[in-house]
Amino acid sequence: MTTETLGFQTEAKKLLHLMINSLYSNREVFLRELISNASDAIDKLRFEALNDAELLSNDIDLKISIDFDGEAKTLTIADNGIGMTREEVIENLGTIAKSGTEEFFERLTGDQQKDASLIGQFGVGFYSSFMVADEVSVVTRKAGTTQGTRWVSTGEDSFSIADVESERGTRVTLKLKEDANEFCEAYSLRSIVRQYSDHIAAPVDMPSTDSESDEREVVNSAKALWTRSRSDVDDDEYKEFYKYVSHDFEDPVAWSHNRVEGRLEYTSLLFIPKRAPFDLFNPDAKRGLKLYVQRVFILDDAETFLPMYLRWVKGVVDSSDLPLNVSRETLQENEAVKSIRSALERRVLDRLEKLSVESNEDYETFWDEFGNVIKEGTTLDNPNREVVMKLLRFTTTRDEPDPETGLAKPRTSLKQYLDRAQAGQSRIYYLVGDNESAARNSPHLEVFSRRDIEVLIFGDPIDAWMMSHLTEFDGKKFQDITRSDLDLPEVEDDADKKEESEEAKDSDESNEPLLQRILDVLEDKVEKVTKSQRLVDSPACLVLSENDVGLHMRRIFESQGRTLPAAKPSLEVNMDHFLIQHMDKVDNEARFEDLSQLLFEQAALVDGSFPIEAAGHVKRVNRLFNELLS
Numbered sequence: 001m002t003t004e005t006l007g008f009q010t011e012a013k014k015l016l017h018l019m020i021n022s023l024y025s026n027r028e029v030f031l032r033e034l035i036s037n038a039s040d041a042i043d044k045l046r047f048e049a050l051n052d053a054e055l056l057s058n059d060i061d062l063k064i065s066i067d068f069d070g071e072a073k074t075l076t077i078a079d080n081g082i083g084m085t086r087e088e089v090i091e092n093l094g095t096i097a098k099s100g101t102e103e104f105f106e107r108l109t110g111d112q113q114k115d116a117s118l119i120g121q122f123g124v125g126f127y128s129s130f131m132v133a134d135e136v137s138v139v140t141r142k143a144g145t146t147q148g149t150r151w152v153s154t155g156e157d158s159f160s161i162a163d164v165e166s167e168r169g170t171r172v173t174l175k176l177k178e179d180a181n182e183f184c185e186a187y188s189l190r191s192i193v194r195q196y197s198d199h200i201a202a203p204v205d206m207p208s209t210d211s212e213s214d215e216r217e218v219v220n221s222a223k224a225l226w227t228r229s230r231s232d233v234d235d236d237e238y239k240e241f242y243k244y245v246s247h248d249f250e251d252p253v254a255w256s257h258n259r260v261e262g263r264l265e266y267t268s269l270l271f272i273p274k275r276a277p278f279d280l281f282n283p284d285a286k287r288g289l290k291l292y293v294q295r296v297f298i299l300d301d302a303e304t305f306l307p308m309y310l311r312w313v314k315g316v317v318d319s320s321d322l323p324l325n326v327s328r329e330t331l332q333e334n335e336a337v338k339s340i341r342s343a344l345e346r347r348v349l350d351r352l353e354k355l356s357v358e359s360n361e362d363y364e365t366f367w368d369e370f371g372n373v374i375k376e377g378t379t380l381d382n383p384n385r386e387v388v389m390k391l392l393r394f395t396t397t398r399d400e401p402d403p404e405t406g407l408a409k410p411r412t413s414l415k416q417y418l419d420r421a422q423a424g425q426s427r428i429y430y431l432v433g434d435n436e437s438a439a440r441n442s443p444h445l446e447v448f449s450r451r452d453i454e455v456l457i458f459g460d461p462i463d464a465w466m467m468s469h470l471t472e473f474d475g476k477k478f479q480d481i482t483r484s485d486l487d488l489p490e491v492e493d494d495a496d497k498k499e500e501s502e503e504a505k506d507s508d509e510s511n512e513p514l515l516q517r518i519l520d521v522l523e524d525k526v527e528k529v530t531k532s533q534r535l536v537d538s539p540a541c542l543v544l545s546e547n548d549v550g551l552h553m554r555r556i557f558e559s560q561g562r563t564l565p566a567a568k569p570s571l572e573v574n575m576d577h578f579l580i581q582h583m584d585k586v587d588n589e590a591r592f593e594d595l596s597q598l599l600f601e602q603a604a605l606v607d608g609s610f611p612i613e614a615a616g617h618v619k620r621v622n623r624l625f626n627e628l629l630s
Contacts (some may be wrong), residue, residue: 003162006090019525030128031183032196034077034172035204036296036324037126038064041081041170042202045143048082055143064204065216066193068184070221071175075133075183079202080169083142086149093126093138093151130155132183133174135563140170152517187420199224210278224287224295224318226269230257242271243291246314250274253362255315266340270315270348272355276369280312287311289344292318293326293412304331305341309376317344356391356413362409367393371410375462379469389414389473393419397445399456407436412456414473418455425489428472430456432464433529433557434608443538443606444481447488455481464553482607484543484570487533511575514584521596522571530574539577540603542569542610553610569610571600591627594620 042062049056054060058079067076085093094108129136134154141148142236153159174183182188186209193204203222225233225241242252252271259267270289276390279285281515288303288311295318305317321336331337351372356363367374377388392414399408416624417428429448433439435584449457458467470478479487519529548567549557558563573580579599586592601617604610 003160005158005160025326027131028192030131030172031192032296033126033128033324033410035064035197035200038077038079038081038170039200039202041079041083045082048143052144062202064202066189066204066206068189070184073184075171075176076171076173078171083169085142085145086161086163088142089138089140089149089151101531117213129174131178132177134177135175138170139164139166140235141166143168147179150574156188193219199292199295201295217613226257226267227295227339228316242314245316246271246273253366254355256347260343264321264336264339266317266321267320268315268317268347270313270344272351272366273312273314274365282375289317292316293322293324296324298324298326299328302331304337305344307345307381307439309373309380311347312373313348346384349384352391367410372460372462375466378466389601394456395626396457397448417454418474418476422453424490426476427487428456428476429453429479430458430467431481432458432467435459438608443535443541446536446538447534448481465556468553482543484545518596519594521593526571527568529571529573532574535572535574538574539579540571540573540599542603542604543572544569544606558614571603594623
């Protein structure tokens with residue numbers, strides 16, 4: 001047997017030091033790398049055997065074997081896959097040690113996490129073995145040949161290579177470092193295999209845990225459910241797998257299983273939970289999909305594959321276009337990941353839309369749990385905003401609140417709203433309140449109630465932010481009914497036409513003196529005082545112009561430390577209200593001033609949008625009581 005010693009280049013030695021001490025933060029991934037290489041060798045043998053059946057004997061089971069010796073402190077990972085020739089050993093195990101070294105260093109960025117992805121690109125994941133081993137030996141024989149090869153190195157200055165007799169396949173043996181004892185313990189090895197390589201298609205076997213038995217046992221499941229055809233997986237299997245990946249006790253409400261081939265190749269299995277996790281709104285909570293590359297486990301919570309508002313989705317994505325050592329940081333910059341992310345996002349949205357059609361009950365359950373998170377999508381996902389808007393559900397003025405909670409379940413979609421809209425209605429009307437109850441009691445709803453025009457009711461903190469991003473749906477513009485330029489549909493009812501026609505006869509000149517008197521009192525609080533067309537029962541209301549920032553958005557900005565210029569509302573008054581008609585006859589200026597101030601304060605209290613001075617308000621009310629009771 002002739003042994004040849006080949007020296008590593010200076011750059012290669014430097015490279016090995018970098019990989020061993022810097023690029024891997026978790027030493028146990030070396031086992032994932034070696035098992036992955038073994039799995040690839042088996043896959044390649046299966047492929048080659050399609051054209052040369054003699055390469056694969058029917059009586060030999062393809063498998064990966066792990067053996068360890070605690071006393072000798074050795075760990076061996078063997079496979080009976082394709083194997084390598086002497087030339088391929090030098091090429092595959094010495095890629096970096098030869099022509100690839102210079103290019104590798106040219107690609108280094110100085111960011112260890114980013115540089116780690118280069119390992120997969122240059123095929124040197126094998127060298128992670130030196131994180132735990134003082135010496136690594138590889139014995140291999142290529143299928144269809146008779147001569148084996150042994151490669152040995154300490155990862156320092158050189159490696160040796162020699163011809164040997166061996167079985168088909170590859171056997172990698174590590175002489176473990178003093179601080180790597182856990183890698184020759186059965187329990188630790190089984191745990192690592194199940195965590196990182198459970199779904200490797202080839203069986204991974206180890207000696208039986210029965211100390212009196214010489215038998216071996218398979219320690220991985222040896223089947224990747226997501227790689228199977230959908231027709232071969234029943235509902236119960238999907239539900240059990242969901243519980244495995246999510247640690248949830250309940251069944252999912254729906255799932256989507258797809259394989260994509262072409263420019264990109266990947267498989268996804270995505271689940272829609274029935275219940276929201278307790279940490280759904282915790283920004284530090286772990287989220288994301290389980291990432292596999294060629295059925296090898298990479299990350300448990302790869303958040304890059306779905307946007308933040310879909311953080312509740314559970315499942316697996318398995319790509320053939322990513323390196324095994326891809327890091328979280330490089331995932332964000334990888335073009336293949338960006339394409340996969342876009343496709344997965346749309347797949348989840350399509351599945352939700354399908355669920356809303358197939359099972360209204362299931363979708364309502366989902367919405368009650370995740371509705372406010374879906375609303376985030378209208379502000380974060382411009383390309384899919386129209387799709388997200390179809391998923392939204394709202395409470396409207398036609399819904400009866402629950403007697404116990406005082407709240408109504410949001411069950412109306414935008415399509416349903418428009419289907420029920422009045423003839424000639426060109427707007428989608430909505431009202432944002434501090435809460436649902438406050439919104440329902442707003443005087444801004446009075447004209448809509450009289451005309452039986454449906455209005456969307458908002459009472460959650462996120463609603464104002466969401467509506468600041470929505471302009472129209474299906475060609476109909478959204479309109480905040482608290483704004484000054486209210487656009488109502490033309491009146492169809494004859495009685496209403498007659499009533500409004502009579503109102504129109506009131507000349508602006510006859511109203512102007514009263515409106516001006518009120519403005520003179522309130523000029524420091526309001527921009528103008530105008531006659532209202534929206535009030536029926538209330539004497540007055542406050543409105544903002546279309547360009548003013550509303551109260552709820554103002555609160556959001558202020559919570560972020562932003563200061564906005566003060567907004568000056570307009571006061572709209574109901575000229576038919578007895579209080580306004582009484583004010584027109586008041587000659588006492590002090591009393592008129594009190595009534596004007598109370599008119600503003602009453603409107604501000606009901607609206608909840610503008611502060612009032614409590615002490616002054618109480619004094620004015622007491623003076624009014626005194627006059628009435630004296």
